[in-house]
Amino acid sequence: MFSKDGAINVITEIQIAGSTNVKAQNWLWAWANSNLPDSLLRDAKLVRFFGEKNGIDELAQAYVIDGDQLEVLGWELAAVTVRICDAVGAYRSPRGEGGALYYVFKTINWAS
Template sequence: MPGELLGDAKLVRSFGEEKGVDDLARAYVDDTGGDLEALGWELTAAMVRVCNALGAYRSPSGEGGALYLVFKTI
């Protein structure tokens, strides 16, 4: 991905490292709880809060993955 799109991701990773939130500090997370959908929304909600975003959207996807997006402006 282009570097200009990664600024907020780096901010969230730094926040996770600083606050000891391992799932935010790592590049990938493991499905230890068995509910990737819930984990995806939890991590997305944290990003919305840390980055002062306006909201989030999860795109439709097939099995094995999902894409969560945050909105900074409308």
């Protein structure tokens, strides 16, 4: 949900693609993160299956390392998730100590 001044304006259905970690300089796919609820990992699991089926290691391995362009890597892998899973967009939420959590939007609707 997105809100302004306490009023909800937009309602979305989300899935979590993955997260970046500045200290580790990597991306962690959501399906490999045991701290996340399984109900939000469906799309990340589909990306993993796609990677395994097509021999794309970056999609099938838990971690992707890219110390130089970590934010770019996060957006690229979130965009891959959007494309493979037929989502409508992505969002980056900053996390403490650097890094971010990347979501994909399955639906976006105005609140009534």
